[in-house]
Amino acid sequence: MFDIRIICDPADEPDITRALTVAFDCDPIERRPARDGYRVRLYTKAFHPDPTAPDTASDA
Known part of the structure; x- marks a missing residue:
């Protein structure tokens, strides 16, 4: 876990919020x-998001 603080223009807030929630599992912003x-x-x-399990299926 880590803390994030961002200072931004209000117009950029929706894009930043969206990027944070896509990249990380976040508490409410x-x-x-x-x-x-x-x-x-x-x-x-x-x-940090949980790493996805490796794909063990084989096409061979």
Whole structure:
């Protein structure tokens, strides 16, 4: 498990959120305003995805 904090433009938030949830098993993503009053901060805890089991089927 590891923590992720991203500071981004609000317009980029949907794409970033989508990319995080595709790449990792994440807790809910928290959204907070950034100090500059324009950007947003996204926080989550992420877990490495379980590796897929190797395909042991053979075509031979």
